[in-house]
Amino acid sequence: MHYMKAKIKGYRAFNSPGAIYDVFVTYDTTDPHVTEWVMRNLRVKLEEEGEKHLPLCLEERDWTPGAPLVNNLTQSIQYSRKTLFVLTEGYVKTGVFKLAMYLAHQRLLDENLDVIVLLMLEPVLQHSHFLRLRRRLCEKSVVEWPRTAAAEPWFWQNLRNVVRVDNKLMYNKKYSKYFTSK
Secondary structure (H helix, E strand, C coil), X not given: CHHHHHHHHCCCECCCCCXXXXXXXXXXXXXXXXXXXXXXXXXXXXXXCCCCCCCEECHHHXXXXXXXXXXXXXXXXXXXXXXEEEECCCHHHCXXXXXXXXXXXXXXXXXCXXXXXXXXXXXXXXXXXXXXXXXXXXXXXXEECCCCHHHHHHHHHHHHHHHHECHHHHCCHHHHHXXXXX
């Protein structure tokens, strides 16, 4: 059923040249609750469950130990089809978040590839101009953790779909002509 809807809308799998991972996950690694959620929920749901396993790039597992932060971030973003930002109140205030967001935007400017997906684990940035612009341009690339357990299966399927499809195919039609040509 989902496959047929995607075919009708013209969605296709997102292929990025040189990608090793489907998704680079960036989040607040200093927060043990967030780290546990990423490792026990997000990683399991995307890498181990579902009809297609999506290889993730995770700091704890895939980064080169001792390498400079900027090198690890750059390589993770470059070698992944999408960059998933797991947003929490603490994370959006860090330099790591700002640097990762800058590097992901550089891919859009340099390669014309929009790789950004925002996962709102907590309701943050609600009054941010960036978030409002992101929602206007590509609303489906902003996903929110559900408030009820009953909505979780839909959330996981939606997230899997978002990370597998080229963001440009999900752009708001009003604005897509300004962002899709090089």
